[in-house]
Amino acid sequence: MSRADGRAVADPHAAAAAFDSLWEEILAVGRDGGTGGYRRYAWSDADLTLREWFRGCAGARSMDLEEDRNGNLWAWWLPRDWVGDPKGAFVTGSHLDSVPDGGAFDGPLGIVAAFAAVDLLRARGIEPSIPIAVVAFSDEEGARFGVACIGSQLATGALAPERALGLRDIDGITLAEALTRVGRRPDRLGVDTTLTERVGVFIELHIEQGRALDLVDSPLALASSIWPHGRWEFDFTGEANHAGATRLVDRHDPMLAFASTVHTARAEAVARSAVATFGKVLVSPNGTNAIPLRVRAWLDARAADQSTLELMVSRITAAARGHATVDGIDLQVVAESITPIVEFPPEPRRRLAQTLAHLGDIPVIPTAAGHDAGILSDSVPTAMLFVRNPTGVSHSPAEYADPVDCHVGAAALADVMAAWVAAEPA
Known part of the structure; x- marks a missing residue:
């Protein structure tokens, strides 16, 4: 041809x-x-x-x-x-x-x-x-x-x-x-x-x-x-306990703060025409009848420009810390990789x-x-x-x-x- x-x-x-x-x-x-x-x-x-x-x-x-x-x-x-x-x-x-x-x-x-x-x-x-x-x-x-x-x-x-x-x-x-x-x-x-x-x-x-x-x-x-995009590990640590015998007011359940953070990530992404996804989650001890001790979750976030990405991730992180404080749990956030x-x-x-x-x-x-x-x-x-x-x-x-x-x-x-x-x- x-x-x-x-x-x-x-x-x-x-x-x-x-x-x-x-x-x-x-x-x-x-x-x-x-x-x-x-x-x-x-x-x-x-x-x-x-x-x-x-x-x-x-x-x-x-x-x-x-x-x-x-x-x-x-x-x-x-x-x-x-x-x-x-x-x-x-x-x-x-x-x-x-x-x-x-x-x-x-x-x-x-x-x-x-x-x-x-x-x-x-x-x-x-x-x-x-x-x-x-x-x-x-x-x-x-x-x-x-x-x-x-x-x-x-x-x-x-x-x-x-x-x-x-x-x-x-x-x-x-x-x-x-x-x-x-x-x-x-x-x-x-x-x-x-x-x-x-x-x-x-x-x-x-x-x-x-x-x-x-x-x-x-x-x-x-x-x-x-x-620009990156991956951040969110490590929510609470207190393991019995799912049936522990009163709600006595719980320090990291799953609650994590779940609230997932919703926050979606809202922040929508507001900025960006994307934010928690796609990988590890729960410990991962028992059906156990309140989790720890939830490790990875945020994948991407935006059209660097400033938008940074603002979105900072707001998601701040919201996660607020949720953790309310539920009486610890939170560590580590940036695993960031690509400009x-x-x-x-x-x-x-x-x-x-x-x-x-x-x-x-x-x-x-x-x-x-x-x-x-x-x-x-x-x-x-x-x-x-x-x-x-x-x-x-x-x-x-x-x-x-x-x-x-x-x-x-x-x-x-x-x-x-x-x-x-x-x-x-």
């Missing part, structure tokens, strides 16, 4: 073949038979299986496989006669881990599309003039250890190794222990000093997490920005739009979801492509993207890759 200016573009039928075969290979990995959702937590058996799949994809394409000091996987396609380390590379990819009972597309879509794009370039006889890499960043979702984008945050210095290694999962296992169990070296975690030299641009293709594209009938969009607003640079977005002009006008939209591209944006040029999500459902087994739209995304990524590396048919 060709554009109006005569340049070849990826064939959608070839994109379908390249994408579908890869997609089928990983559909069963980490999928729960009861919920239909995925449980691909960092350094779990499912994660290790997907890492081996990634290694196999690199080997099948004669790409050099590297696992860096932070567990991020890189598959390198180096130009002929390239000598020395990669520099100024075109890098694309995403992540392989999931939230609890997440969907199939969040993360893996970008990696499958990246390998499919490599296949499409090779089928067209294109030899890159600069290195190309497919990357799978480690523990993007933060589902196991509570902090998102661990791999990219460590690489850029946004997360200190000392803090990362002390993070614990729900079973009390630290990240350091988890890495040791799977044969990795915790002492190697830290800033990737070669990142800015090796990566010329990072383009992340991801399923849309929202429903903007369905409403404008477009299979693709470009990202303009990522809302990301404004994607205009030049990579302009180049993407120019390359994909044959597809028509591509919407440019913000996103409230965090991504590795956002973490890397302070270090290297970044951009994002979104594939339409017709229902807007994400972080759920019901997450879905039409195969045709996935094929469009893979073909578009191949076109961008080809244009960026200034390659011509050999």
Whole structure:
């Protein structure tokens, strides 16, 4: 196929073949038979299986496989006669881990599309003039250890190794222990000093997490920005007691303050056109006939700008302290992670739009979801492509993207890759 200016573009039928075969290979990995959702937590058996799949994809394409000091996987396609380390590379990819009972597309879509794009370039006889890499960043979702984008945050210095290694999962296992169990070296975690030299641009293709594209009938969009967002742990501690034998006036029940705080969070979010969610809760001792001793809950909050986010969280926290005082319980609030607003640079977005002009006008939209591209944006040029999500459902087994739209995304990524590396048919 060709554009109006005569340049070849990826064939959608070839994109379908390249994408579908890869997609089928990983559909069963980490999928729960009861919920239909995925449980691909960092350094779990499912994660290790997907890492081996990634290694196999690199080997099948004669790409050099590297696992860096932070567990991020890189598959390198180096130009002929390239000598020395990669520099100024075109890098694309995403992540392989999931939230609890997440969907199939969040993360893996970008990696499958990246390998499919490599296949499409090779089928067209294109030899890159600069290195190309497919990357799978480690523990993007933060589902196991509570902090998102661990791999990219460590690489850029946004997360200190000392803090990362002390993070614990729900079973009390630290990240350091988890890495040791799977044969990795915790002492190697830290800033990737070669990142800015090796990566010329990072383009992340991801399923849309929202429903903007369905409403404008477009299979693709470009990202303009990522809302500032963060996670805060609220630890309500009261007094455990008998649920039947303890008078209401004698109780110090942390569940009451927590429940009131949930309602406050919703009201504060509505008032500011933002979002605030308590999605993870741990209750101790968690007995049916026991007043809880402790309720640990995590607030996920996001807003269009930093000042709005800060004001909303401060008001939620103040209200929670007020509820705790009334009920005679203790409250500790700790910020686990805070990510400022990301404004994607205009030049990579302009180049993407120019390359994909044959597809028509591509919407440019913000996103409230965090991504590795956002973490890397302070270090290297970044951009994002979104594939339409017709229902807007994400972080759920019901997450879905039409195969045709996935094929469009893979073909578009191949076109961008080809244009960026200034390659011509050999």
